[in-house]
Amino acid sequence: MAQIDRAEEPTTSENPTAAVVGPGAIGTTVAAALHEAGRTPMLCGRTARERLELQDAEGLVVVPGPVRTDPARIEETVDLVFLAVKSTQIDAAAPWLAALCHTGTVVCVLQNGVEQESTVAPYVPGCPVLPSVVWFPAQVQPGGSVWLRGEARLTLPDVPAARVVLEALRGTRCSVDLAVDFTSVAWRKLLQNAAAGLMVLSGRRCGMFGRADIVRLSLDYLRECLDVARAEGAVLGDEVPQEIIDSFQAYPADMGTSILADREADRPLEWSIRNGVVLRRGRAHGLPTPISDVVVPLLAAASDGPG
CATH class of the missing domain: 3.40.50.720 (NAD(P)-binding Rossmann-like Domain)
Structure with a gap:
């Protein structure tokens, strides 16, 4: 940072x-x-x-x-x-x-x-x-x-x-x-924002984190993000991905996120600073980011088109 x-x-x-x-x-x-x-x-x-x-x-x-x-x-x-x-x-x-x-x-x-x-x-x-x-x-x-x-x-x-x-x-x-240690705080919040981007791809709100398959996907994605955050100097424990999932599950099922609201209104999405940054920084550190490799292009296309 x-x-x-x-x-x-x-x-x-x-x-x-x-x-x-x-x-x-x-x-x-x-x-x-x-x-x-x-x-x-x-x-x-x-x-x-x-x-x-x-x-x-x-x-x-x-x-x-x-x-x-x-x-x-x-x-x-x-x-x-x-x-x-x-x-x-x-x-x-x-x-x-x-x-x-x-x-x-x-x-x-x-x-x-x-x-x-x-x-x-x-x-x-x-x-x-x-x-x-x-x-x-x-x-x-x-x-x-x-x-x-x-x-x-x-x-x-x-x-x-x-x-x-x-x-x-x-x-x-x-x-x-x-x-x-603002770096650690900022990256922890970024992990939360990155996982929230999955709501855009499903078109659903926080209630979707009640599904076991979404939890598995989200935890895998968050662990990938965590590896990048640590490479950037963030001091975050192995428990952070599960804590983030727990927080989503504690929200009302109809709770959304700003990036989902932008998608529903057909506005440009903050995909680059919320999700793309994980892909960019991961590549810079030579880290594998297989889930980001899928999520980021889909969010970019949802935001910027064409089509």
Whole structure:
């Protein structure tokens, strides 16, 4: 995993100004957490909206907008940008990053994968790019509101830039953990995301992990991913594949995943950063990846065609 660039010191403030780029499920959850604490962020996205809505078991949180849609009309930069667009949308988000960032602005990337820093850094020279692991299940509902189905938590690497995020989310519904060994945490989450990609190929939700044949396939795939993760420096035990299967089985049978939602909506899939990375890194280390050799081309075709 690429290391965090420490060449630029992050902007520090007791009350950092913040923007959320990409107010989807994850972005809305973070925006609601900031708003509840009196730190309402600037909202930036493709679709104009007057407000965001987050629903959980305790009620509804309304985040006042508007959602801005024109980066050319941004007149002030911020201390912290939460980049919550999919990895397939980074190019489209580049004008927002250029408009919102000054030297030292922290860009916290709320995306899947283990390549967040290397993919985003070229768009924000002079700014610390902070990868994260997102641990909460949030789903966009018909009409655009977001349903949060569990507690919100982020894991960040224990580096100076993380202090800005800690300050922004201090005392909110979104807790923040700092990990000295962020590589291991990020790869563990990647294993979970990689297995979730099997839902796309079956067109089914978490209930499919109740099938013995799917469990066998998933465990074989996860062990393959685990070998690659260890070659990349992750310290993960042999028990991790079964723990991931247990977590899928503990979810409601109708629980989906973002990559499945994208497939159902015929949107481009994050197949490269969730599954393709295992194939790429495995080949780089000379490791056999027979299941990835099948899964990755099928996901790529489902995403990009042709046909």
